[in-house]
Amino acid sequence: MAAIMIAGAVLSAYAAIKQGQAAKSAANYNAEVAGVQAQVAREQGNANEETQRRRAGLALGRQAAGAAENGGLSGTNLDLYQQSATDAELDALNIRYGSKLAGSSADAQAGMYRSQASQAMPAAYLNAGAAALSAYGSYAMASGGGQYNYRGSTLPNSLRGGT
Numbered sequence: 001m002a003a004i005m006i007a008g009a010v011l012s013a014y015a016a017i018k019q020g021q022a023a024k025s026a027a028n029y030n031a032e033v034a035g036v037q038a039q040v041a042r043e044q045g046n047a048n049e050e051t052q053r054r055r056a057g058l059a060l061g062r063q064a065a066g067a068a069e070n071g072g073l074s075g076t077n078l079d080l081y082q083q084s085a086t087d088a089e090l091d092a093l094n095i096r097y098g099s100k101l102a103g104s105s106a107d108a109q110a111g112m113y114r115s116q117a118s119q120a121m122p123a124a125y126l127n128a129g130a131a132a133l134s135a136y137g138s139y140a141m142a143s144g145g146g147q148y149n150y151r152g153s154t155l156p157n158s159l160r161g162g163t
Helices: 002-069 076-142
Strands: none
Touching: 002 076
C-alpha cells in the first residue's frame, strides 16, 4: 500500500511539473505572437498613414487645379483648400494614433504572457510539493500515525473510536 501511495505522489508531482513546463512554453509562445502582432500593427499603421497622405496629396492637387480654373486659390477656394489639407492631416494622424494604440495593446498582452511564463514553474513546484505532502498525509493517516492530540501524544483507543 505504501508503494502505491509513493508512486501516486511521484506521478502527481511529475504531472504538476510537466503541466508547469507546458504552461510556461505556451505563455512564452503567446508572448512572442503578441510581440509580432504589435510590430505588425505599427507597420500596417505606417503604411496606411502613407497611403492616406498620398491620396490626400492627389485630392489636394485636383482641388488646387480646379481652383486655378476658377480664379485661383484665394477667398473661398483658399479656405476650402486649407480645410481639406487640415482634414487630410487629421485623418493621417488618427491612423497613426490608432496603430500606436493597437501596438501598445499587443505589447501589454505580450508582457502579461511573459509574466505568466515566469510564474508557471514556481506554481508547478508548489503543486508538486503539495501532491507529495498530500500523499504523505494520506500514508500517515492510513498507517495510524495521524491520531495525535495537540500535545503530540497518541490518543487512547477509546477516543479514536476503538475499544
